[in-house]
Structures are given as structure tokens and as C-alpha cells.
Amino acid sequence: TKAIADVLQQLGIKELNPAYSTGLNWGGENNKTTRDIHSPADGNLIASVNMATADDYEQVVKTAQEAFKVWRTVPAPKRGEIVRQISNKLREHKEALGKLVSYEMGKILQEGLGEVQEMIDICDFAVGLSRQLHGYTMHSERPQHRMYEQYHPLGIVGVISAFNFPVAVWSWNAMLAAVCGDVTIWKPSEKTPLTAIACQHIIRDVLAENDLPEGIFSVIIGDAEIGSLMAHDTRVPLVSATGSTRMGKKVGEAVGARLGKSLLELGGNNAIIITEHADIEMALRAVVFGAVGTCGQRCTSTRRLIVHENVYDQVRDRLLKIYPNLPIGHPLSDTTLVGPLIDKDAVKAFLNALEEVQGEGGKLLIGGEVLEGEQYATGTYVTPAIVEAENHYHMVQEETFAPILYLIRYSGDVENAIDIQNGVKQGLSSSIFSTNLLETEAFLTHWGSDCGIANVNIGTSGAEIGGAFGGEKDTGGGRESGSDAWRIYMRRQTNTINYSRELPLAQGIKFDI
Numbered sequence: 001t002k003a004i005a006d007v008l009q010q011l012g013i014k015e016l017n018p019a020y021s022t023g024l025n026w027g028g029e030n031n032k033t034t035r036d037i038h039s040p041a042d043g044n045l046i047a048s049v050n051m052a053t054a055d056d057y058e059q060v061v062k063t064a065q066e067a068f069k070v071w072r073t074v075p076a077p078k079r080g081e082i083v084r085q086i087s088n089k090l091r092e093h094k095e096a097l098g099k100l101v102s103y104e105m106g107k108i109l110q111e112g113l114g115e116v117q118e119m120i121d122i123c124d125f126a127v128g129l130s131r132q133l134h135g136y137t138m139h140s141e142r143p144q145h146r147m148y149e150q151y152h153p154l155g156i157v158g159v160i161s162a163f164n165f166p167v168a169v170w171s172w173n174a175m176l177a178a179v180c181g182d183v184t185i186w187k188p189s190e191k192t193p194l195t196a197i198a199c200q201h202i203i204r205d206v207l208a209e210n211d212l213p214e215g216i217f218s219v220i221i222g223d224a225e226i227g228s229l230m231a232h233d234t235r236v237p238l239v240s241a242t243g244s245t246r247m248g249k250k251v252g253e254a255v256g257a258r259l260g261k262s263l264l265e266l267g268g269n270n271a272i273i274i275t276e277h278a279d280i281e282m283a284l285r286a287v288v289f290g291a292v293g294t295c296g297q298r299c300t301s302t303r304r305l306i307v308h309e310n311v312y313d314q315v316r317d318r319l320l321k322i323y324p325n326l327p328i329g330h331p332l333s334d335t336t337l338v339g340p341l342i343d344k345d346a347v348k349a350f351l352n353a354l355e356e357v358q359g360e361g362g363k364l365l366i367g368g369e370v371l372e373g374e375q376y377a378t379g380t381y382v383t384p385a386i387v388e389a390e391n392h393y394h395m396v397q398e399e400t401f402a403p404i405l406y407l408i409r410y411s412g413d414v415e416n417a418i419d420i421q422n423g424v425k426q427g428l429s430s431s432i433f434s435t436n437l438l439e440t441e442a443f444l445t446h447w448g449s450d451c452g453i454a455n456v457n458i459g460t461s462g463a464e465i466g467g468a469f470g471g472e473k474d475t476g477g478g479r480e481s482g483s484d485a486w487r488i489y490m491r492r493q494t495n496t497i498n499y500s501r502e503l504p505l506a507q508g509i510k511f512d513i
């Protein structure tokens with residue numbers, strides 16, 4: 001606890017108790033209810049956080065609207081300069097923020113640090129992007145006319161983020177939005193508000209040093225009600241939401257009903273295919289990182305392993321040797337590879353999925369226990385499970401946010417494996433392990449993987465920020481992070497300019513008055 005108090009101190013979060021306010025950049029005074037934040041690692045109370053009300057939300061939107069009037073007048077490369085300063089601060093605080101991510105969310109320190117690195121990376125990407133918000137120029141069909149397009153900022157971008165990547169996914173959105181000239185209102189998961197408050201502290205300092213209004217980035221700590229206000233609010237032209245398909249459908253419906261834009265990054269049911277031509281030892285490393293990393297709580301976690309019958313027994317037996325030796329424990333301990341689940345509800349979902357899948361005929365090969373003893377007193381530590389299953393089982397079709405790996409056997413050609421891989425509602429991430437060019441290329445064709453992310457000889461999780469991130473079908477269709485994902489944060493305008501003294505009409509229409 002002392003170590004964590006130091007971390008909070010370093011991040012500029014001074015009073016630990018009784019409560020952080022929220023609302024206006026977490027500073028609203030109208031709050032009635034508080035939420036206690038316990039670490040899933042040891043159950044200790046880290047802080048109590050005030051939950052925002054509808055009035056707080058109103059105030060945040062007004063402040064953001066005012067800030068937008070200032071921010072949009074700052075040239076894009078100068079906005080990039082502010083993001084560069086944010087990225088420097090993140091470098092300075094990487095260790096502290098990484099620790100806080102780890103302690104509040106439960107992912108191991110290596111992954112906490114990786115998450116902050118992901119923030120730094122997207123900042124750097126955004127800095128470069130700030131000079132590259134290009135549109136096309138077109139040749140006009142009319143003489144002495146010119147056509148081009150420009151991208152203008154949208155205004156307020158609402159960001160709803162999930163507990164599992166409490167800060168990185170927000171930064172993908174917020175940093176791109178910022179160089180695009182937008183202001184963001186961030187509703188982090190109510191399970192992980194402290195990391196959000198820490199980020200706001202970092203950003204507040206940068207904005208103050210540059211005489212810019214804090215409302216360029218706002219954070220509002222609240223429950224689903226606040227998310228719903230945002231989704232229905234016409235003053236928020238774009239809502240970017242990460243989380244369950246159930247939540248995403250609600251947000252998408254509400255935003256769609258008012259013809260706003262939404263960017264949805266929802267559930268995955270990611271599979272790795274191991275063909276008989278795979279380098280099995282390499283594949284196993286990817287499988288284990290994908291299945292038990294972040295305790296199975298990434299949207300890109302490996303949930304299904306589709307293995308050719310000729311190597312099936314070998315793969316299964318190797319996994320059954322590796323799993324018992326996985327170090328499970330406190331996420332801040334150097335030797336741990338598997339930390340706790342976020343809370344007891346997640347443990348319940350884990351146990352429930354295992355019970356149901358066994359009811360359907362699944363065979364639990366290993367794991368599936370809740371660990372006991374002093375070190376595991378929180379009741380949030382579980383042993384990662386492997387279940388032999390069939391793809392059509394109800395539970396295999398669902399995304400359970402926990403370390404359960406379903407082993408599925410296939411025979412014949414790679415096409416059969418691809419059919420299984422595509423045979424779920426979700427379409428986020430996928431991968432194939434094979435050294436056979438015909439198989440790997442088949443996987444990447446239009447009749448291959450139907451996911452937003454398709455990897456060869458790399459696992460399903462751990463994408464770099466440079467690519468567009470997101471997926472199809474129930475995953476929601478949105479693309480965040482790299483490539484040209486920035487376009488959704490801007491509105492496109494086509495401009496046609498006539499520098500002649502005539503007024504010819506397009507399509508050669510004659511209309512003389």
C-alpha cells in the first residue's frame with residue numbers, strides 16, 4: 001500500500017481519501033454517491049471516487065464546447081506539439097502509471113508498462129499525423145475550376161472505455177481526436193477510474209503549461225447512465241465505445257437514432273489455427289500468451305485453438321505440461337505471468353462458462369479452480385482452463401472474459417479450419433500458424449479469415465498501434481488507432497472553386513436566364 005501511495009504521489013494524486021470528485025474534469029461538487037475502488041490483486045481499498053450526476057455531465061459538455069472554440073483555432077501541427085508534450089510526460093511517468101494500471105486492473109506489471117508504451121506510441125503516431133491530415137485534390141470537369149477536399153474537426157468526441165485496457169484504448173481515441181482538433185469527454189470503466197484520473201492529472205499540467213483550457217480533455221467518472229447520456233446527446237457527434245457487444249448495440253442504436261457517428265470496438269472470439277505444417281513450439285508461445293495473458297481479459301485474447309488432427313495430441317500434451325507451471329500471483333511481482341481477474345463477478349462468469357460448456361459435452365482438461373490461501377484471499381485468482389470442445393457449443397460461441405481456451409480439432413484442408421474460425425458471431429482477431437505458403441495465403445484471401453485482424457505466425461493479441469484496430473460482425477465494425485483510422489474523427493468537406501468569369505454547370509446542363 002505504501003508503494004502504491006508513492007505511485008499516486010508521483011502521478012500528482014495527492015489526497016487518497018475520502019473521495020475524488022468527478023464531474024467537471026473530476027472536480028464537480030454535486031456528487032452524491034461514491035464508489036470504493038479495491039485492487040483485484042490484494043483487495044485493498046485504493047480510493048473512493050465520487051460518481052458523476054447528470055448535472056456534472058451537463059457541466060462537462062459545456063466546458064468541452066467552450067474548449068473546442070479555442071482548440072480548433074490552434075493549427076494542427078501545433079496541436080501535435082501538445083500531444084508531443086503529453087507523450088514526454090508519459091515517458092517520465094511510465095513506471096508509476098504502469099504500476100497503477102497493474103494494481104488497479106490486475107494485469108501483470110510487464111503488461112501495465114506495455115499499456116503505457118502503447119499510449120506513448122500512439123502519441124508519437126499522432127504527432128506525425130498532425131502534419132498529414134490529407135485530403136485529395138481532384139480535376140474539375142469545368143474550365144478554370146478546382147476541386148479539393150478538406151477535413152475539419154467534428155467537435156466533442158465521447159470515449160467510453162473498458163476496464164481491461166483502462167488507459168491505452170482511450171489514448172488511441174483521444175490523441176488522434178486531439179490532433180484532428182476535437183475535444184474529448186472520457187467515460188472510463190467505473191472499475192478503473194484511478195488510472196483515468198492519473199492521466200487527467202498528467203494532461204492537465206501540459207495544458208496549463210501551454211495556457212490551454214483543460215476542457216480539451218475531460219474525464220467523467222460515472223456508470224452506464226452517463227454513457228447513455230453521451231450516446232443520446234446531439235452535442236457529441238462521435239461516440240467511440242469499447243466493451244461488450246451488448247453495450248455496443250445500445251450505444252450504436254442510440255447514436256444511430258440521432259444519425260450521429262459511432263466507432264464500436266466490441267467483443268472478440270479469437271482463434272488461432274495450427275496446421276500440420278506449423279512450427280509447434282513457436283505456436284505454443286503465442287497460444288499461451290494469447291490465452292492466459294491479461295488473465296484472458298483482452299478483447300484480442302485467444303479463446304479458440306483450432307488444431308489439425310495430425311498434430312492435435314502433440315499440441316494438447318504440450319499445453320498440459322505448460323499450464324501447471326504458469327506462475328499465478330500478485331501482478332506486481334516480477335515472476336508472475338497470470339494475475340487476478342478483475343472482480344468476483346468475472347470469477348462467477350468463468351465458473352459458469354466452464355460448468356455450462358461441460359454440460360454441452362466439453363471436456364475440462366486442466367484448470368478452472370479458484371485459488372485459495374492467504375496470497376489469494378481476494379477470491380479473484382483462478383487457474384487458466386483448457387476445454388476440449390466443439391465450435392457450435394453455445395458457450396464456445398460466446399465471449400467469456402476469462403482464461404478459458406477451447407481446443408477444437410479439424411481434419412483435411414485448411415479451408416475446414418477457416419470455416420470453423422469464421423463460424424462465430426464475432427470478427428475481431430485471428431491467426432494461423434503454418435510454414436506452408438498455400439495455407440497462409442488462403443487464410444488471407446477474401447474467403448479466408450473474416451476478421452478485422454488476421455495474422456500469420458503471430459498470436460491474436462498484442463497488435464501494434466500502427467495498424468487499424470477493430471473487427472467485423474458483432475465486433476462492431478469500427479477501426480481505431482493507426483492507418484487512416486483518424487478520418488472518423490473529422491468531417492470531410494468537398495470544395496469546388498471557380499476562378500473564371502463564367503458559370504458553366506456540371507454535366508453540361510444549359511440553364512440560361
Ligand code: UN1
Pocket residue numbers: 118164165169242297298299300460461462463464
Ligand atoms: C483491447 O483488449 O481492448 O492487441 C485492446 C492487443 C492490444 C490492445 C487490446 N494492443 O491485444
